[in-house]
Amino acid sequence: MSKSEADWCKKIEIWWLLRDIKEKGGYKYTTVSWGENGSRGSISIQVSICNEEKYARFIYTQTDNSTGEKKDFDYKVPIVETPCHLGGNRYWFKCSLYKSGQYCGRRVGVLYKDGDWFGCRHCYDLTYSSRKVNKKYRYFPMFRVIELDSQIDKAYAKAKRYTYRGKPTKKRRRIEKLNAEAMHYYQKFAQTKDKY
Numbered sequence: 001m002s003k004s005e006a007d008w009c010k011k012i013e014i015w016w017l018l019r020d021i022k023e024k025g026g027y028k029y030t031t032v033s034w035g036e037n038g039s040r041g042s043i044s045i046q047v048s049i050c051n052e053e054k055y056a057r058f059i060y061t062q063t064d065n066s067t068g069e070k071k072d073f074d075y076k077v078p079i080v081e082t083p084c085h086l087g088g089n090r091y092w093f094k095c096s097l098y099k100s101g102q103y104c105g106r107r108v109g110v111l112y113k114d115g116d117w118f119g120c121r122h123c124y125d126l127t128y129s130s131r132k133v134n135k136k137y138r139y140f141p142m143f144r145v146i147e148l149d150s151q152i153d154k155a156y157a158k159a160k161r162y163t164y165r166g167k168p169t170k171k172r173r174r175i176e177k178l179n180a181e182a183m184h185y186y187q188k189f190a191q192t193k194d195k196y
């Protein structure tokens with residue numbers, strides 16, 4: 001893995017991962033890649049929400065930057081559901097990283113991979129603050145992405161319904177707008193990272 005690949009911050013959004021899960025009967029196996037033609041690496045994800053145990057299983061191989069040693073990863077991140085006020089369910093990842101020996105367990109809509117594992121923005125210390133932006137200035141567009149992602153999480157938690165009389169609700173449109181903005185900054189982040 002090249003330096004730029006190792007530095008790459010990958011992210012997976014739950015709503016994107018589960019967008020077609022209902023048609024697939026609550027189970028799917030998919031490959032996700034980053035960068036042009038997977039130049040930033042790819043991973044396999046097995047998703048199951050049809051049984052009591054709901055999870056996303058992440059499978060990938062990573063090459064250590066300094067030793068060149070290949071390491072295989074295969075682990076499950078639990079998916080939890082919360083009931084919607086007006087029926088139906090909302091799904092979240094339950095971050096299963098340990099930070100300073102403490103299990104995280106946070107309910108989040110987006111997981112990032114800024115190291116070896118997929119975890120939440122809190123575990124990777126990716127939450128927005130000007131202090132950190134100064135420290136990690138190269139990440140600047142990424143901080144905007146994370147800020148937007150956290151707004152999406154909040155809007156998603158509050159949204160009572162997504163459609164009303166067959167039309168997307170105001171909340172839904174807001175989430176889509178935030179998502180489009182997050183995508184824009186993520187692409188910007190991609191371009192910045194390409195320079196290194």
Ligand SMILES: [Zn+2]
Pocket residue numbers: 095096097104105106119120121122123124
């Ligand atoms: Zn976490």
